[in-house]
Amino acid sequence: MSLMDPQADIVVDIQGLWTVFAKPGGEQVVHKDLALQIRRGEILSLVGGSGTGKTVLLRQILGLQAPTRGQVRVLGAPPAALGAQGGALVGMLFQHGALFSAFSVLDNIALPLRELKLLPDALVRDAALVKLQMVGLGPEHAHKMPSDLSGGMIKRVALARALIMDPPLLLLDEPTAGLDPEASDSFCDLLRGLHRELGLTVVMVTHDLDTLLDLSTRIAVLADQRVIVAGSAQEVIALDHPFIRHYFLGGRGQRALLALQDKKDPSRAPERA
Numbered sequence: 001m002s003l004m005d006p007q008a009d010i011v012v013d014i015q016g017l018w019t020v021f022a023k024p025g026g027e028q029v030v031h032k033d034l035a036l037q038i039r040r041g042e043i044l045s046l047v048g049g050s051g052t053g054k055t056v057l058l059r060q061i062l063g064l065q066a067p068t069r070g071q072v073r074v075l076g077a078p079p080a081a082l083g084a085q086g087g088a089l090v091g092m093l094f095q096h097g098a099l100f101s102a103f104s105v106l107d108n109i110a111l112p113l114r115e116l117k118l119l120p121d122a123l124v125r126d127a128a129l130v131k132l133q134m135v136g137l138g139p140e141h142a143h144k145m146p147s148d149l150s151g152g153m154i155k156r157v158a159l160a161r162a163l164i165m166d167p168p169l170l171l172l173d174e175p176t177a178g179l180d181p182e183a184s185d186s187f188c189d190l191l192r193g194l195h196r197e198l199g200l201t202v203v204m205v206t207h208d209l210d211t212l213l214d215l216s217t218r219i220a221v222l223a224d225q226r227v228i229v230a231g232s233a234q235e236v237i238a239l240d241h242p243f244i245r246h247y248f249l250g251g252r253g254q255r256a257l258l259a260l261q262d263k264k265d266p267s268r269a270p271e272r273a
């Protein structure tokens with residue numbers, strides 16, 4: 001019986017989640033009674049210090065890792081129970097979005113669909129070409145090998161692969177890591193456009209403040225083994241917590257927040273220049 005509901009308004013529902021790892025000499029509690037709900041159409045960013053369990057949480061949403069206790073539901077069903085169907089519901093762009101170096105761009109994009117063995121190869125290739133175009137790359141790139149691509153192009157191809165099954169939910173782990181500022185801005189523009197056009201729900205882990213403030217519709221902060229706040233940038237910085245002070249209100253954070261305000265209200269920018 002499938003309880004999955006593609007139209008569910010709550011796309012990710014996490015309640016009472018505990019993640020505990022056995023370590024030499026004791027246990028490491030990464031998540032302690034953590035709760036988080038992600039609604040349809042959000043771009044929710046997870047931020048937190050190193051080791052706060054952001055990547056583990058993404059893997060739990062994807063069904064690659066089971067929580068020690070508690071519930072994770074994706075579109076109403078436990079992600080591990082979705083099996084092969086899971087690939088059609090959740091796309092994932094891994095941090096080191098590694099492409100298979102021995103496969104061409106087109107074969108990398110086609111791989112998840114080809115593995116299902118449901119469609120004739122000509123249709124699989126057509127679908128992969130559509131996705132290549134969707135991420136802003138022309139068909140002339142289809143037969144290139146990953147070693148011929150720039151870092152920005154590799155991210156785009158990995159994104160095309162994550163979208164090959166038209167999943168309603170897209171998970172991004174550090175999507176702009178390793179990109180120069182120009183490639184990073186252009187990748188953010190692409191993500192924003194795809195989010196709008198495809199009506200995606202996006203969950204993103206990022207350390208990059210510019211990416212965070214540029215894309216997020218809501219920010220969830222992981223600290224003290226749980227989500228201490230989930231809201232707009234303004235709501236998040238209103239909470240007095242050491243991580244938030246350090247991350248958002250340090251020099252870099254202040255500059256990024258001012259740039260965001262200038263973007264929303266360009267009339268303010270010249271006064272500050």
Ligand SMILES: Nc1ncnc2c1ncn2[C@@H]1O[C@H](COP(=O)(O)OP(=O)(O)OP(=O)(O)O)[C@@H](O)[C@H]1O
Binds near residue numbers: 022030052056
């Ligand atoms: N399979 C595992 N077995 C044991 N410990 C693990 C496992 N996976 C993660 N951990 C531990 O859980 C903690 C959280 O890891 P995670 O990678 O989710 O952190 P993160 O918030 O993504 O950190 P960063 O921002 O540095 O990438 C780390 O201390 C890590 O060592």
